[in-house]
Amino acid sequence: MSVHISAQKGDIAKVVLQPGDPLRAKYIAENFIENAKLVSQTRGIFYYTGTYKGKEITVGASGMGFPSIGIYSFELYTEYEVETIIRIGTCGAYTTDLKVFDLLNVENAASESTYAKFAWEIDEDIISHQGNTFEIINQTAEELSLKAKSTNIHSSDIFYRKDPSVPAIATKYSCPAVEMEAFGLFANAKHLGKNAATILTVSDIIPTHENISADQREKALRPMIELALEAAWKIA
16 A cells, blocks of 8 residues: 555556546446456545446545645555546536536646656646556547547646736637646656546536536536547547
8 A cells, every 4th residue: 555545466457537526436436347346545536447338447546636636646646556547527618619517538648737847857837648548548439429629738736826817827828728637647657657548528617607507517527538438448
């Protein structure tokens, strides 16, 4: 076991789906994974391992923000020999060109964060997905007749901010939406030579305040979950 994950060696699959919310990990395990076994619940961060169409898959939470996903993804990669992490989460759109329920396959994550610089001496403020999982997701989306837009994303340390205007870095790199984890995940994977991808569902449109209601979320996130599972099945 690692410092923050109490699973035993061998309890976690080579491919991990990583939502931010522990209860979303629980929902996926109970509704999509066969013979799901709870292998870690340290700090209320649930990890389950089971099978999807006969192949071993783990689903477990990352928590919110770079510090949290930085810890969990690093320990998965280094302590449990995980090869691929697919983050599945939600994002807010900076533009009405995107609609709620839209699926995004993140090509690059841009951030003002110093996480990558001080953790791994990666000076870039934009980091790409790592490995070929991004391409597998695109291919799988096409096979499932799902529209998954390949795009850059703004990964931010900040959820609430004084200035409501779109941050300069999002404009610089043509990022239509914002979330809080992909940059940290991609930085860890780049440093360690691992695979990492991020699929997002647009949950709210920032300029109009339109959002997915709480009772819509289960149904709304199902296409993203199924896309991630089908892509993971190809990799596992």
